[in-house]
Amino acid sequence: MQGVYCTQCGKPYPASGTPFQCTCGGIFDFREFPRYSVQDVHKNAPGLWRYFNLLGLQEPVNPVSLGEGNTALVPISESAEDVFVKLEYQNPTGSYKDRGTAVLMTFLKSRNVDYAVEDSSGNAGASFAAYAARAGVMARVYVPESASGPKRSQIEAYGAELVAVPGPRSNAAKAVLEEASRGTAYASHAFMPMGLTGIATIAYEIVEQLGKIPGTIISPVGHGGLLYGIMRGFEAVVKSGFAQQEPFYLGVQSKACNPVARAFVTRERIVELPSGETIAEGVKVSNPVRGDAILSHIRRTQGKMSVIDEDQLLCAYHELADLGFFAEPTSALAYAALQQEINILPKPVVLILTGAGAKTRIS
Ligand SMILES: [Zn+2]
Incomplete structure (x- = not known):
């Protein structure tokens, strides 16, 4: 992989093998993301492979693909022109x-x-x-x-x-x-950094779909790979000179498990917190791998972390379905946060609907 280094000792990712962490115990991450350029987008390639040059893969490779990417970005209701949902549950297995x-x-x-x-x-x-x-x-x-x-x-x-x-x-x-x-x-989705460039294609697609950088991105935070990948994507877009500044990032956690949100408020380091019960299964992560990276990016770009309780979450889950979006409860965190923070959010706002509703049974 191009550009992947240990975040602790600085050693590059080895040229052979597939270690999920460095021999020093540190985690790997992209020091620099591949340079974003509109000219490099393969207009005729399917889904996220349009952005092949931005994935950090070294030729020759044979893409393993099931038709991922190119998900719809639609207004959340007929009357809302400045709030959009990115339908990540349209991906092949029903999630981003x-x-x-x-x-x-x-x-x-x-x-x-x-x-x-x-x-x-x-x-x-x-x-x-x-x-x-x-x-x-x-x-x-x-x-x-x-x-x-x-x-x-x-x-x-x-x-x-x-x-x-x-x-x-x-x-x-x-x-x-x-x-x-x-x-x-x-093949850890949390530790292996290779998937981050794939997640970043959410940002590239949103830029193409809106024709500009959105005002706000709202995303649930578990291990943090989703929001972090999106942040790195927008960062690459800004570095290319396409836009002046990144969106306002609103990360959302459940009150039952909120180590990143708590550290955001206390301004201290993330400490492992035991997880309570929540229907938002995707964010029940007490020791998030990309937590530190998210916090530093959110602080640098003056974003925010929000916390949602179970009553708000269940309400948001049903209201989203009333709007025609049957998403998993974890996705409803983003909708609950939209309602909670609506007055401070720069427009247009994009909510990431992470996974399909049919994947979870709610009694
Ligand atoms: Zn190391």
């Missing part, structure tokens, strides 16, 4: 994760991986299983026993081996780390 997985799986194939593991409460696991099937890579997915039924069946439908780990999500993470320590490729 496919953008990152397509790039990550393409990278893993280029390094001759034929067996890989992942841990996920759902969306990332399903996405990984689908792209592994497409790539002919054997897949094992560790999930918490509590992960919702539809997501688990989706993972199994793609032919991945599903290992249900009792206890909190962190137990599934421990189980996968143990296997990774024995040399298995860990």
